[in-house]
Amino acid sequence: MEVTDKEILTLFNEGQENLAFNKLMQKYQERVYWHIRRMVLRHEDADDVIQNTFVKAWKGLGNFREDSNLYTWLYRIATNETITFINKNKKQAGTSIDEVAHILEAQKDDHYFTGEEIEIKLHQALSTLPEKQRLVFNMKYFDDMKYDDIAKVVGGTVGSLKASYFHAVKKIEAFVTKGVTI
């Protein structure tokens, strides 16, 4: 049975910090990794960002308030780390449609990406979205997250996030079906 957040925090507060942290990583590392990877695209970059994310989580876990949710708290740290990384490496992060295709093709060579053309097109479409909209789309589309939880990660109201997702869907649809950016 999967360890609960409460059990992790109890272990941490009882002085078994390392054990608690190992359990935290075992529980959340994959979900957090994919959240990052979908934004930075390259495995090597996602690897850097996720390590920084969990180092920050380790430093902040003592201050974590139990009325929050570990999952959304980690996503929020990961999101901040990802945006920081993207801002520092604008040229590498797939800011243009062509760059996205190039990055994904290169990842294919290393067997880190196995998608077909249609998926490359989806990621190209995603690259045309503003970062926050892209994050909202990813968390809703790929992670099936509730808008309440997405709001805890990126802020905003449920209404604004729904609107953001709706706009993202329209833009992606226009890009993949008509090849236009709106």
Added chain:
Amino acid sequence: MSQKEENSDYLNNLKNKIGNHSSFEVPKGYFDSLSNKVGSLIEKEALEGISEVNSKAGFEVPKGYFDTLQEKVNTKKSEGKVIRLFSLKSLSYAATILAIIGVSVFFLTQNQETSINPEIETRLLAANLSNEIEAFENIGVTEFFDNISTVDLALDDEIDFEEEVNIEEVIEEDNVVKEIIEEEITTEDIDIDIIDFSEDFELF
């Protein structure tokens, strides 16, 4: 409205095809080793932090100090054993009190043309001393908590500090903080002196 209803047919079909991870892959065994990598990073940072604190703690020494230190120690050793009459802590308190009294006397004699009753002067000095000590204590505690806030602010973006920190609870719960503060502000001798002075107040 469900996600399927919000998506276009194209996106729903694509989701069915690619699942939640898209077609990204990771190296074999990547997630098995990730926690060890992060653990090493944390350990490395912790060790760097410790060595930095232990080596300097923000203090500097004069250039060449350690080259001459051994010689100085050897000279002292040959002069014979020194018996310390007072502890350094007591001496530091005494020196602080004397310095404050000295400065206070200086300003009182500079600013007042008429002579003051010696006992009133003593009371003024005591009051001044009390204020100085109180200010010193308060500054010490405030700065200490300012530093804690700075550390917390590094993660401010990730953590929502909606609850106000109760300083008394923090001191009570954190033994390290408690010890530091107690060591910094417990000056029983000084408190007794102040109480003695104020008790004589009725004489005037």
